[in-house]
Amino acid sequence: MIAPRRFLPSIASLRALEALDRLGSASAVAEELALTQSAVSRQLQTLETQMGVALIQRSRKRLTLTPAAQDYVAEIRPALHQIAQASMRLQVPQVGGALNLAILPAFGMRWxxxxxxxxxxxxPEVIINMSTRLHPFAFANEPFDAAIHFGTGDWPGTDRMLLKFEQMLPVCAPSLWQGRTTGDPRALLSMPLLHIQTRPRAWQEWFALKGVASTGPVPGTVYDQFSAIIQAALHGLGVALLPDYLAEQDLASGRLVAPCGPPVExxxxxxxxxxxxxxTHGPLSLFRTWLATQAQPEDLLPR
Incomplete structure (x- = not known):
């Protein structure tokens, strides 16, 4: 016999609770679930009412889970993943199997x-189901067979294959660079610089590689995604430090210029x-073998 309805909350409310535990803010939950923050709040309130237990701590407009809610999420998360995977298998014919892959938005789209x-x-027999994730995560908490991550390759309990080293170059709108000396990295110190949230020290590292002394954090505007920082650069808001694969199309079209030469690793x-x-998951093995033919060699010289 299935449990009484009061013990079977809606999937929507459980997803909101699980996402809040994982992401840490109502705004992030709203973005992931494509809801408004007020809709997320209503889902959580409905769940609290149905359970008759306080699940959310509300302080200065910030929502956090109570200890009881954290324990509850740890128990229901595997069940949510199991339901999602079962539903996916039901809806999509998978003659050769499926690969559930997490991708970084910009790298996934452009590379x-x-x-x-x-x-x-x-x-053609393998189906690839893709979802975007901006940061590394624990595979135990997400329904993925593999993921594309950015970092240094030190994720416990995992194996990895190098795809591409990070090679970056400053770019800006042509109008922003008019009258300046091409090739002089020091000229950038007097310009508005655009930062990406996931690479907080990128400008400092780039200046150091170019032999330009830096006395601390480099000021500038911070963006949370490459898609936003590219648009800012295109509209002349500043100089963006971009991976080469993201800049190449706009450089080729002349919408952006690279005033300080080629990308550096x-x-x-x-x-x-x-x-x-x-x-040994079959679809993953096929995908990994094929992707190795697209990947950058690990022993490039010089480095």
Whole structure:
């Protein structure tokens, strides 16, 4: 017999609670679930009313989970993942199996997507289900077989394959650079610089590689996604330090210029990462073997 309804909350309210535990803010939950913050709040209030237990601590417009709610989420999270995977298998015919892949938005769109038609041609029997994630996560808490992460390759309990080293260059709108000396990195110190949230020390590292002394954090405007920082650069709001694969189209069209020469290799790289227990998963093995033909060699010289 199925449990009484009061013990079976809606999937929507459970997803809101789980996402709040994982993301830490109502605004992030709203963005991931494509809801308004007020809708997220209503989902959580409905769940509290149905359970008859305080689940949310509200302080200065910030929402956090009570200890009881944290324990509850730890128990229901695997069930939510199991439901999602079962529903996916039910809805999509999977003759050759499916690969559930997490991707970084910018890298996935600009680097991976243009290459995927070849994989689809070689392995039409494999279905790739993709979701975007901006930061590394624990595979135990997410329904993924593999992910594309950025970092130094040190994620416990996983294996990884290098895809591409990070190579970055400053770019800006042509109008912003008029009258300045091309090739002089010191000229950037007097210009508005655009920062990406996931690379807080990128400008400092770039200036150091160019031999320009820096006395501390480099001031500038911070953006949370590359798509936003690219638009800011295109509209002349400042100089953005971008990975080469993101800048190449706008540089080729003349919408952006690179005033300080070619890209330089920075710390960090893009990796395909998978939990060790998934290493022999059929679709992942096919995808990994094919992706190795697209990846940058690990022993490039010089480095």
């Amino acid at each position: 991976l997507m243009p290459r995927l038609p070849e994989f689809a041609r070689l392995h 920075m710390q960090g790289a893009y990796y395909l990462v998978w939990p060790q227990e998934k290493a």
